Amino acid sequence: MTELTQPSPLPHRWFAALVAVGILINATGLFPPIMEPDGALYACIAKTMAQSNDFVNLYAVGTDWLDKPHFPFWMVALSFKLFGINTFAYKLPALLFFLMGVWYTYRFARLLYPKVVAQVAVLVLLTAFHGVLSNADVRAEPYLMGLIIGAVYHFWRLTPPQPLPLKKGEGLKPCRPVSPSPFFKGRGWGGVDLLLGSFLTGCALMTKGVFVLVPIGAGLVLHWLLTGQWRELLKPRWYVAVVLSFVFTLPEVYCLYQQFNLHPEKIVFGKTGVSGIKFFFWDSQFGRFFNTGPIKGEGDKLFFVHTTLWAFLPWSLPLYAGVGKAVMQLFRRFTGKSHQPLPEYVSLGSGLATFALFSLSGFQLPHYMNIVFPFFAILTAQFLVGLSPKNLRRWTVGQSVIAGLLVVLTVGLILVVRPAGMSLAIGWVAVVSLLTLMLFRQADLSTLTGRLTGAMAVFFGILNLFLYPAFLQYQAGMTAARYVNEQPDLVQQPVWLYLPGTGVGGGSFWSYEFYATGPTAYVRSDSALRQRLQRGPIMVFTEGVYADSLVSRGFGLRRLAAFPFFHVSTLTGDFLNPDTRPKTLEPYVLAEVSPR
Structure with missing residues (x-):
């Protein structure tokens, strides 16, 4: 690839069709009942909120509940008000925030990469295993996915244009310099993007706590440092963004103050005098990180290394290869062997900083990494698009083998579980698999993304429509x-x-x-x-x-x-x-x- 060439985008009709299939794959998660334990607990909390019209206090098992912040419960309670108290109304807001994350991923990638990178990133995000699973077993992660990448997108648009020249024949050429906000005037404040970025950050804080500032801010700071824009750290607008983000968090602070700080007599975690505000800003985050809070876990420093291998299927191998390639390019720059910068370091910085943070934490669960899947998707797409035709053929074959194994696993699960409608399930596998093989025959990006999308349609179509209904009756x-x-x-x-x-x-x-x-x-x-x-x-x-x-x-x-x-x-x-x-x-x- 030369400096003057751009990789061709995926054909529009195929891309639109694959996006539609990806959305349908995730929408199948709306149908299985709410899964225990966490999903059912959160649904009960939101049900109590909707029935009592009390949007300030959180109750679980008939008593005060202090663990997760309010924002997801507000969204679900409003959904219950609109659609009634049912499974669909509980899961719909999460799916919408997830799709918002998909849209923002596309918009962010289009600011910096050729169109095909944005297209592939969208398809990766729509079909990554644990991302799809999170729309069936709904917790806070689909909300965070949309809020975090949305905040990063708007904050990125406040960054001054910084062309990143590439040497002829090296890597991906950015599609254009960074597009600043239309309100950006060099020394301006950023207008709408500053407000939207801060608002989404505030909502993310009210969803998970202060650690969301790491995936939002780490990549931006790393990019500024590595591209010589360190003076951005001195710009007043970023401090205004921090202040605004916490201003938008004040509803959460108010609710915690009303429910807990005003009532030190309440017994919470077996103690009286518990401060809800302190728990929100410290114990729920740093207490879990250092394993000193009231809720403890057992940390394993390699937990997310092996967890990501299955959680990001079928894209985990190109993800690891993409991260390795990006780190090597960065190392070559530092050692003077190359002067080629990456189009952006936000995806690498946010992804790795969050990965390291959770790996060092004393409290770890597989779904934690879902919040940086948009950045992982961009890194994966950048790697795949940057492959030479010969290597792309090899990766297409390798990824097709993974797709085939997923189909074989699906058939095996059907034969072992023997769910109701077993013949219909086998028919679904056969039709989708044959259709995928007939439509995608070439060793190119369309085939690679098409086959893996088809494999995930097979797997999650069976899981959400046949297997989970069989399992959840228990x-x-x-x-x-x-x-x-x-x-x-x-x-x-x-x-x-x-x-x-x-x-x-x-x-x-x-x-x-x-x-x-x-x-x-x-x-x-x-x-x-x-x-x-x-x-x-x-x-x-x-x-x-x-x-x-x-x-x-x-x-x-x-x-x-x-x-x-x-x-x-x-x-x-x-x-x-x-x-x-x-x-x-x-x-x-x-x-x-x-x-x-």
Whole structure:
């Protein structure tokens, strides 16, 4: 590739078709029921907010809840107001923010790269495994994905134009110099982009906390330092952006102050005098990082190295290759072996800084890295577009093998699980696979992206439309709630969720609370249960072992129905196989409890 040539964009009709397929792949996540444990818990919190019209206080299991900030719950509660309290309304806002992240990824890449890089980045982001999974098992990450890349896009447009010349025959030529905001006047403040970037940053802070400043700010700072624009750090507009970002966070601070700081008598994490504001700015973030807060985990410094290998499938190998190539180019610049800069260092800086931060943290979960998938997608796309024709053919073959293995894995899961509509599922695999092979035959970027998009359509079409519906019937609380909802003599009776102990608990109680249309409440001790029984027998939903213990402790119990339970978020081989599944199940019981 010479300085005067640009790689050709993907044909518009193919790109539009693949984007539509990618959106549909993610939209299939709207259909499976809400997954336990976290998704069901968050859905219950938003349900309480919507039903009570209390958008200030967060409650879980009938008591004050201090963990995640408010923004996602506000979005879901508003969705519940519009569409009713149901699965679709819970998941729709997350999908919209995810698609906002896809759009911003395209816009950001178009500022700096040829069109084809932006196109490939969009397709990578739409089909990366854990990104798609996050639209079925919804937590905070789809919101953060859109908010973070959106904030970076608007802040980037405040950066003065800085042409990045390339030597003839080396690497990707930027499609044009950085496009500043139309309000940018050299020494100006940035106008709309400054406000939008700060607003999105504030929303991100109200979604996850202060650590979101790392993926938003680290890449920008690294780019300025590596391109000699270090004076940007002295520009007043960036300090105004920081102030505005925290101004837009004031609704969260106000809510925490009202619920916790004004009420030091409340018992939170087993203590009184807990400051919600301190927890938001310190314990929820730095406390987890140093593992000194009330919520602890076990950190593994290599956790995200091997987790990303499967979480970013089927693009993890070109991602690692792209990151390695970018780091080597940077090393060559520092050693004087090359004067060629990258078109931008934001993607590399934000991606690696966040990767390092979470790797050093004492609290780690696989979905944490989803928030920087837009940057990973750009790095992956930059690498693939920059390949020579010979190497592109090799990568097309290699990635096609991964696509084929995904299809084989999908067929294997169908044969093992044997879900309802098994013949239809096999038909889906056959039709999509054959259509993909017929349409994409050449060793080029269209074929590479088309085959992998097809493979993910096969996998997630089966997972979300056939397998998850089969698995999620073992969320005992959900199936019990549906059972009660269908019984005219039970549906309006209060059901007490017997969950002994303190804290938010776990198990399958949250899905019952969410899906039940009748009144529900928690009872956490025998003394509280006896108090409820003073007015007569009550309906109780609880684990089988708790039900047995009630009988041994002097309560009368008449079982009405039992429901098998399994933690679907942690699948095992024995559970997948219908023949061995029964031994993995635990019973939950709906019963009438009375004083003996």
